[in-house]
Amino acid sequence: MTLKVLAIDDSxxxxxxxxxxxxxxxxxxxxxxxxxxxxxxxxxxxxxxxxTDINMPNMDGFGVISTIRSGTTNRMVPILVLTxxxxxxxxxxxxxxxxxxxxxxxxxxxxIVSIVRRVTGARV
Amino acid sequence: xxxxxxxxxxxFEECEDLLAALADxxxxxxxxxxxxxxxxxxxxxxxxxxxxxxxxxxSDLVAxxxxxETVLDGLRGGKLELTPDLMFVLLRAADHLNVLVEAARDxxxxxxxxxxxxxxxxxxxxxxxxxxxxxxxFSFAAVQFDFMAIDSDPLSAERTKFNITFRPTSTLFANxxxxxxxxxxxSDLGALDVTMDISAVPDWDDFDPTVPFISWTLTLATDQDExxxxxxxxxxxxxxxxxxxxxxxxxxxxxxxxxxxxxxxxVRAVVADPPSAPKPTEAHGPKPTLRVDxxxxxxxxxxVGELIINQAMISQRVGEIAIASDSDVVTYVEDYRxxxxxxxxxVMAIRAQPxxxxxxxxxxxxxxxxxxxxxxAQLISAGEEIEVDKTVIxxxxxxxxxxxRNAVDHGLEGPEARAATGKDATGTIRLSAAHxxxxxxxxxxxxxxxxxxxxxxxxxxxxxxxxxxxxxxDQEIDALLFLPGFSTASxxxxxxxxxxxxxxxxxxxxxLGGRVAIMSTPGLGTEFTISLPLTLAVMDGxxxxxxxxxxxxxxxxxxxxxxxxxxxxxxxxNGRYLSVRGKxxxxxxxxxxxxxxxxxxxxxxxxLLLVESENQSQCALIVDEVHDQRQVVIKGLEHxxxxxxxxxxxxxxxxxxxxxxxxxxxxxxxxxxxxEPATEFATQSAGD
Numbered sequence: 001m002t003l004k005v006l007a008i009d010d011s012x013x014x015x016x017x018x019x020x021x022x023x024x025x026x027x028x029x030x031x032x033x034x035x036x037x038x039x040x041x042x043x044x045x046x047x048x049x050x051x052t053d054i055n056m057p058n059m060d061g062f063g064v065i066s067t068i069r070s071g072t073t074n075r076m077v078p079i080l081v082l083t084x085x086x087x088x089x090x091x092x093x094x095x096x097x098x099x100x101x102x103x104x105x106x107x108x109x110x111x112i113v114s115i116v117r118r119v120t121g122a123r124v
Numbered sequence: 125x126x127x128x129x130x131x132x133x134x135x136f137e138e139c140e141d142l143l144a145a146l147a148d149x150x151x152x153x154x155x156x157x158x159x160x161x162x163x164x165x166x167x168x169x170x171x172x173x174x175x176x177x178x179x180x181x182x183s184d185l186v187a188x189x190x191x192x193e194t195v196l197d198g199l200r201g202g203k204l205e206l207t208p209d210l211m212f213v214l215l216r217a218a219d220h221l222n223v224l225v226e227a228a229r230d231x232x233x234x235x236x237x238x239x240x241x242x243x244x245x246x247x248x249x250x251x252x253x254x255x256x257x258x259x260x261x262f263s264f265a266a267v268q269f270d271f272m273a274i275d276s277d278p279l280s281a282e283r284t285k286f287n288i289t290f291r292p293t294s295t296l297f298a299n300x301x302x303x304x305x306x307x308x309x310x311s312d313l314g315a316l317d318v319t320m321d322i323s324a325v326p327d328w329d330d331f332d333p334t335v336p337f338i339s340w341t342l343t344l345a346t347d348q349d350e351x352x353x354x355x356x357x358x359x360x361x362x363x364x365x366x367x368x369x370x371x372x373x374x375x376x377x378x379x380x381x382x383x384x385x386x387x388x389x390x391v392r393a394v395v396a397d398p399p400s401a402p403k404p405t406e407a408h409g410p411k412p413t414l415r416v417d418x419x420x421x422x423x424x425x426x427x428v429g430e431l432i433i434n435q436a437m438i439s440q441r442v443g444e445i446a447i448a449s450d451s452d453v454v455t456y457v458e459d460y461r462x463x464x465x466x467x468x469x470x471v472m473a474i475r476a477q478p479x480x481x482x483x484x485x486x487x488x489x490x491x492x493x494x495x496x497x498x499x500x501a502q503l504i505s506a507g508e509e510i511e512v513d514k515t516v517i518x519x520x521x522x523x524x525x526x527x528x529r530n531a532v533d534h535g536l537e538g539p540e541a542r543a544a545t546g547k548d549a550t551g552t553i554r555l556s557a558a559h560x561x562x563x564x565x566x567x568x569x570x571x572x573x574x575x576x577x578x579x580x581x582x583x584x585x586x587x588x589x590x591x592x593x594x595x596x597x598d599q600e601i602d603a604l605l606f607l608p609g610f611s612t613a614s615x616x617x618x619x620x621x622x623x624x625x626x627x628x629x630x631x632x633x634x635x636l637g638g639r640v641a642i643m644s645t646p647g648l649g650t651e652f653t654i655s656l657p658l659t660l661a662v663m664d665g666x667x668x669x670x671x672x673x674x675x676x677x678x679x680x681x682x683x684x685x686x687x688x689x690x691x692x693x694x695x696x697x698n699g700r701y702l703s704v705r706g707k708x709x710x711x712x713x714x715x716x717x718x719x720x721x722x723x724x725x726x727x728x729x730x731x732l733l734l735v736e737s738e739n740q741s742q743c744a745l746i747v748d749e750v751h752d753q754r755q756v757v758i759k760g761l762e763h764x765x766x767x768x769x770x771x772x773x774x775x776x777x778x779x780x781x782x783x784x785x786x787x788x789x790x791x792x793x794x795x796x797x798x799x800e801p802a803t804e805f806a807t808q809s810a811g812d
Binding site (some may be wrong): 017020079099102 | 127128130131134135137138164165167170171172175176178179181186298299300301302304305306308309356358362363600708
């Protein structure tokens, strides 16, 4: 089974980048453009991992995490948070909200792929 | 690499949207909106630009956006107060962000000192509020997960043995972690032994499935240091008890159990929380849009153009074969005509875009120009929602920029001069768009001193553009500004603000099928009006005959058709004049102007088209016959013939014949001081 990644980001650029990196790594990638779109796609697609931005219109990344974590299906899916800040309190906040890990923007291809592999156990 | 290039293009397209959103947000904030969502939207715009720029290693852009964002964050968090001064700094920073994005896109260099000065003014805002200094230098290489890094030669490196004990909390599982995956990452670092400790698991009766009882002891032999191991546990830091001890060779190895794969799906299955349904909030985003390749739209537009021609041909044929007007065929053909027009309008609307982004850019131009000239100026815009063809908007950006700069530089007076005449020290530039009779009118109006006509005339005389002894009415003096050679600036890209270069502006506008006019009142200001067609592909035209040729005159310029009585025709030294409602209007013989007719066989009662130019001067054109009024598809001539004086384009008529579309402005109003080819024939007619 190919790993299915759901990328949620309001920036078209970042969405395209994640999709490219994920597809280059041999994963499937679905994109959503804000939090609400994200949780809807999550319910439809049942992805193996979610990568979400924090600051988005309609519903932010924390909202996405708590919605998924309080849901009934696939609630323990790994969720990675994309952030430009590396400030510790942000990590704490992300973890308290239930994020599995975080990726600091700007990210490079290897980093993001290795993190996805690390939290999903996907084979190299 | 082409994927990356495509994403790069996406980034710059997105930047345009984000910069527009930024300008929108600032406009709202200026008008008093301080609600968190507005400020957050502004923050998000800058933040997204920074995020995207980072991906493409546009470090200047990242660094600037970061400092910008820090100030916005202060504002968002209530640490900064939005004072008029801060608003000004923010607006200027947004302007510079525009510049940096453009520079990054076009790969041009920006004066680092300019960027630095903006950064300093941003930092000053933070310092004023006591937030300064806490800002750490933004580091670009903020990659946190360097656990694969190898800092020494693996062959020579000593392998250290680490003992790791790991006891997860239930939150670790709830956050989507799987210990097996962590161990797998560890095994990438070296040889790993895993022992599971199930001693804490209670009897079945006391077993609580939501509490993890299992812990692990791991032994890792690796050439990496402890930090590399801790990096793997970075995400679970605080969600587990973790002890790492290094290099303890005398510690007896525990019974070497084979690596136990923890079947985490089971754990998942038993960790039960009260289920609750996901609560998606309602989506209320912008209207969904579809991004389409411009080529496809243009193909569609071409096809619709052919459809219109085809429709015209059918209508014409049906008209010729004399079918009863109550016949079905006539009704269907009429339906076809209406449908074709609907389709055409809908297709044209695809290319239409609001002028808002263009206008938004202009407020930045005003600020820059005001700063450069030491004047105080504000831009008021109206009609931002008016939509114009995308190409028109793109090609209008340079001329408009130029005119706005001119308005600040040459139009507005300095603060003292304004005060002396009792005006507000801050000059106002009004930029507006409106629909008027099938065209879009864009007006740039300043409240400055108005044109200095004696000076303009003397410059024109000194440059030999007009005879030294000529006296001209005000309107014609104003028109001198548009003459090539009047200004020292030769190109629109000359942005120094020196020299007017209005001839270049006029050429650019005329290339779009538009016209520029000028109106000025001494002491009150100057208004430039650009009149543009809604679309570049079709127009309403009047089909006429001139010297046995079928031609099309653009309806937009035609006021009326006149068959004058002999007593309304007058003869003057420069030709004939028509007296219409008490005014004398010069008569131009198109056939002669275009060279179809030589000599002066004067028809005493010709059919005349009364036309009006953008600057309200009128002229009567002689035609032989008026056929009808219809929509024509514009087919450019430049591709095949270069620019033809007096002819703006061609079209295909319903009968399949080609007809030339007349450039009425060139024919009728390029009279007097000949300065470009298009005026040659006009000079002839003026002298007949």
